[in-house]
Amino acid sequence: MEAKKLRIAILTLLISSGCMVQAKAAAQPNKILHVAIEAPDDGFDMVKTYNFYSGKIAEVIFEPLLKYDYLARPVQLVPNTVQTLPRIEQNGKVYTFKIKPGIYFSPDPAFKGQRRELKAQDYIYSIQRILDPKNRSTTYSFIDGKIVGGNQANALAKKTGKFNYDAPIAGLKALDPYTLQITLTRPDYNFQYILAYVTFGATAREVVEYYGDRIAQHPVGTGPYQLSKYVPRSKIELTANPYYRGFVWNFKSTGSAWDNRLVQEMSGKQMPQIGKVEVSIIEEEQSRWLAFKTGQLDFDKLTSNAVPQALDGQKLKPELVKQGIQHYPNKDPEITYTMFNMKDPTVGGFGLDKIALRRAITLSFNQDEAIKQLYKGQAVRSEMLVPDGVQGFNPNYRSSLAYNPVLANKLLDRFGYKKGADGYRTLPNGKALTLKFMTENSSSSVVQSELWKKNLDAIGIRVDFQVSNFADNLKAATQCKYMLWGGAWIADYPEGENFAQLLYGPNSAQGNLSCYQSKSYDALYQQMLALPPQQRLSYYEKLSRQIEADNPWIIHSSRIRNWLLHSQVQGFKAHPMMNTNWQYLDIQPVKNK
Structure with missing residues (x-):
């Protein structure tokens, strides 16, 4: 009897303390989620990459201080590893976070058999890694000039050749093991959104030092999943983190029929339910569609x-509805664009002839035809730098650059790009002009290449498509070793600064893949940063006009993502900022038909 009472007392203590027992009981190994990504990752050290597909995996491994409410729209920040939202003082300059005790990193040899608890210092270390110039972090721009002492630590490391991780930074303090205080150089109420980005997830210093250069293949975090199998460019397997504390699915509906159903299906469940996630890398569209079907x-x-096989207008076809397939359309807060390498000798530079070439190429591209052919109508044209759904978007803004091949030809004629006997143009110096366009091996890339060739033929420019894969193309772009490449950026946080920093000069080859360095653009960007977010609209318009003047980018469209789900999937809703929602889902047994 006494032994039974003791077992009950221990169980009660574990449950009331929020220990990982709940998560162990909830995550069921027989519940396996099968998903795909359409391009390879390049490892999971998010300090050194902004590969979207790496980020999808990293989001369920690493935990930032804050996260987004799963259902709330507009998006709403909520505590993640902290007890409450931060205490903000001095008009937005000082942020204080209280970390929940009893949160543990997933088991790893780096911890030598001991459970490793999350501490405030782990978040400081993560920010230090972003500040370390050796890492050339693509996220550095998010905090550039913002944290007291941060830029000085970065500058000193550049001078000495080594970042001192043991030296204090005035703006980053662990007031006690569970209290983190961040002091900014100026008020910024938007800063908490930055801290919800995956790169600011907690990282244990001993793990980074244990794996060294191999850290990208050994991500260790406090999140709901851990990496259990990794076959680069082929397959990724995640299993539930046995040390994860778990949570109860308890979100409020926005009032939509979709949300109401989710609340009915999922409320009260201990999460995560899914014990394993198997991620296949399937680059070819037809193969991915067949795998789903x-x-x-x-x-x-x-x-x-x-799209023609699945949708009738904007609705799912009746035969798919009869199979129990669900349809969730969602317009991403993103822009797609074509980048020019501004350091390339053919298309880069600020000479009038170079600007004329880039502008002619921009004017030659038929955006409406691309939306019809490439996306089968499932996209909307983007007019400015900031997309719909992000603060700084102006629905009334109109780009000064519209499809106009006649004007494009006149520009090229005016600046000495003469046509030869074969109908193709040469450079003003008489040498051959051939655009080299990086692309990927997929059916959509083939369609895009055909569109580009058709449009460029119309203005007499020869193009050579260099087919590789996304990860290798990203590496080349990061090193400014390419001519043209197509890209996309989906919001990491809901403010236009996230998009504007992609062309900020000091971020060249470190997020700014166009390697664009414009004194005019940089001055506008710096002026914009000094203002609170709600006063920045006119600057996003000016930055968009500067892009139209210099043409480092051709801004294209925002895609509509039509998510299709088999009937066994429960709890799914696409989120504007979160790219991965596996910890919010459940899988029900498939009924025999």
């Missing part, structure tokens, strides 16, 4: 070439 994938984005 045959049930090899539990859900996926509808590929462009499958």
